[in-house]
Amino acid sequence: MARSGETVVLRGRGLVGGVAEGEALVTREAISGWGGVEPRKGRVIESRHELVGQSFAGKVLVFRGAKGSSGWSGMFHMSRLMGSAPAAMVFTTMNTKIALGVVVTHVPAITDLDGDPFELIATGDLVRVDADRGELTITRRGG
Structure with a gap:
């Protein structure tokens, strides 16, 4: 693991272009959209999720992917409209829910990285997502 x-730098495939930088919020779990997030505050409300109660608003959300219904994209679209969307999304498992979700959320998104983001990124690390170049830069803050 990297030192403070x-x-x-990891390389991957950008899905929605753009560049964003922010504090990472990391979970190895998939996130449910419908019933799993509260778009007004941009927080996870899924009762059994490890991030329950935590806000992804303005952060780089690093997660496995989307689970649940096709309402996933609608919940993240609403978070964008309410100003509480993540700054960027980094994920490992592609499906139709997340593909549509990252498009309607309009935030830089990257997948198919050449390293394991769950081993290399910790919550609180500074992460820069350059989805135009397919590049993820991680600056470790922890020890």
Whole structure:
């Protein structure tokens, strides 16, 4: 694992272009949209999820992917309209829910990384997502 202040660069496939930087919020779990997030505050409300009660608003959300109904994209679209969307999304499992979700959320999104984001990124790390170049830069803040 990287030391505090160390920078690691991963390459992947950008899905929605753009560049964003922010604090990482990391979970190895998939996130349910309908009934799993509260778009007004941009937080996870799924009762058994490890991020329950935490806000993804303005953060780089690093997660496995989307689960549940096709309402997933609608919930994240609403978070964008309410100003509480993530700054960017980094995920590992592609499906139709997340493909549509990242498009309607209008945030830089990247997948298919050449390293394991769950081993290299911790909640609180500074992450820069350059989806135009397919590049993810991680600056470790923890020890």
